[in-house]
Amino acid sequence: MTTLTAPLKSWPSRQPIVFLMLAAVVWLALYQTLNPAAEALVAALPVDRASHLGGALQFFLYDTPKVLILLTGVVFVMGMINSYFTPERTRALLAGRSEGAANVMAASLGIVTPFCSCSAVPLFIGFVQAGVPLGVTFSFLISAPMVNEVALTLLFGMFGWKVALLYLGLGLSVAIVAGWVIGRLKMEAYLEDWVRDMPKMSAEFEATGMTLGDRIEGGFHAVREIVGKVWPYILGGIALGALIHGYVPEDFMASFMGRDAWWSVPLAVVMGVPMYTNAAGVIPIVQALLAKGAALGTVLAFMMSVIALSLPEMIILRKVLKVRLIATFVAVVASGILLVGFVFNAVL
Amino acid sequence: MDIKVLGTGCANCKATIALIGQIAQAKGMTIKLEKVEELRDIMAYGVMSTPGVVIDGKVVHAGGIPSRDKIEHWLAAA
Numbered sequence: 001m002t003t004l005t006a007p008l009k010s011w012p013s014r015q016p017i018v019f020l021m022l023a024a025v026v027w028l029a030l031y032q033t034l035n036p037a038a039e040a041l042v043a044a045l046p047v048d049r050a051s052h053l054g055g056a057l058q059f060f061l062y063d064t065p066k067v068l069i070l071l072t073g074v075v076f077v078m079g080m081i082n083s084y085f086t087p088e089r090t091r092a093l094l095a096g097r098s099e100g101a102a103n104v105m106a107a108s109l110g111i112v113t114p115f116c117s118c119s120a121v122p123l124f125i126g127f128v129q130a131g132v133p134l135g136v137t138f139s140f141l142i143s144a145p146m147v148n149e150v151a152l153t154l155l156f157g158m159f160g161w162k163v164a165l166l167y168l169g170l171g172l173s174v175a176i177v178a179g180w181v182i183g184r185l186k187m188e189a190y191l192e193d194w195v196r197d198m199p200k201m202s203a204e205f206e207a208t209g210m211t212l213g214d215r216i217e218g219g220f221h222a223v224r225e226i227v228g229k230v231w232p233y234i235l236g237g238i239a240l241g242a243l244i245h246g247y248v249p250e251d252f253m254a255s256f257m258g259r260d261a262w263w264s265v266p267l268a269v270v271m272g273v274p275m276y277t278n279a280a281g282v283i284p285i286v287q288a289l290l291a292k293g294a295a296l297g298t299v300l301a302f303m304m305s306v307i308a309l310s311l312p313e314m315i316i317l318r319k320v321l322k323v324r325l326i327a328t329f330v331a332v333v334a335s336g337i338l339l340v341g342f343v344f345n346a347v348l
Numbered sequence: 349m350d351i352k353v354l355g356t357g358c359a360n361c362k363a364t365i366a367l368i369g370q371i372a373q374a375k376g377m378t379i380k381l382e383k384v385e386e387l388r389d390i391m392a393y394g395v396m397s398t399p400g401v402v403i404d405g406k407v408v409h410a411g412g413i414p415s416r417d418k419i420e421h422w423l424a425a426a
Contacts, residue, residue, distance in 0.1 A: 119397040126396035
């Protein structure tokens with residue numbers, strides 16, 4: 001593939017190292033001044049800082065830029081990292097490996113390989129065609145949309161590093177185990193015939209000679225594409241978090257999504273299936289549920305179900321998989337998510 | 349020049365077609381712009397991430413909406 005570079009380069013591409021160091025300094029400085037800036041802004045407004053409104057305003061004015069700055073930084077860095085892990089390269093890394101370790105690798109690569117849900121099917125076929133085992137392919141397909149930098153950054157920014165880390169660990173575990181189980185079940189016969197009959201191809205890939213400048217361009221591109229798309233959801237999520245604070249009783253959700261209601265986890269998973277949105281879209285709901293006393297395990301199960309199991313995606317997958325394999329996929333992944341929810345609620 | 353956009357009909361694919369058409373029109377170029385939505389045909393190009401762009405039979409781009417600069421460069425190269 002020939003990547004034609006634009007004739008006129010911007011200065012970050014010409015002096016990548018200088019740009020990266022400068023950007024890091026500016027980013028850190030911005031991040032550090034956020035809290036004082038928000039306090040000063042609230043103080044300048046004719047609102048009592050100690051009042052409920054004052055508290056909500058401070059929360060909103062601090063959290064919104066905090067999450068957005070975090071996200072911009074992370075997406076930029078991931079945009080650069082992504083340029084090292086094209087789907088073609090990931091496929092070459094996975095092809096011909098035996099299951100087990102390869103499932104772990106596939107799930108981990110799912111985090112750093114750029115992935116758009118509309119590419120799920122071409123990617124699926126491309127992997128299988130190049131001899132990546134079916135179960136390993138599934139590990140990748142489950143992990144890629146579910147465990148990604150946007151979900152992790154938002155969880156970190158809004159709920160702290162523990163929740164983010166738990167989501168990372170559990171998301172990877174679900175992807176690894178579910179993929180491994182599907183591999184054990186030997187379901188290759190339930191690929192659609194035309195997929196099975198496609199000529200095998202080699203998984204070679206040409207490394208495109210990218211410079212650091214090109215990768216920086218990649219970072220900018222990712223920021224424009226991702227942050228430009230998800231900021232309204234984040235704003236909505238934080239505003240919702242700030243608003244519902246006083247208006248819905250604190251334990252409203254606890255009664256039917258709390259830890260004591262065992263059926264809340266399966267309910268959360270079932271509710272998640274017809275909903276189709278990305279990690280950013282589900283965050284406002286997660287925020288609202290958690291703020292009102294829903295149990296963390298239940299909420300994380302809900303989030304995983306919304307992202308990993310979706311009706312529209314199954315309809316697209318139907319073009320390449322027979323019903324039986326789709327049903328197995330759903331059953332295995334749903335069981336994994338259920339387990340996550342139950343274990344979480346029991347341990348915490 | 350013959351341009352094909354590979355994609356299963358997602359939002360990014362439509363945006364890619366619109367952008368290429370728009371830039372070509374702004375330059376007053378006549379191009380043959382075609383979308384390929386059938387999965388089997390897409391796979392035949394060996395593309396794994398959509399939207400992909402094929403110019404005169406050669407894959408020049410895969411994954412994500414191509415930048416305006418990139419498209420202008422393709423068109424200028426013709």
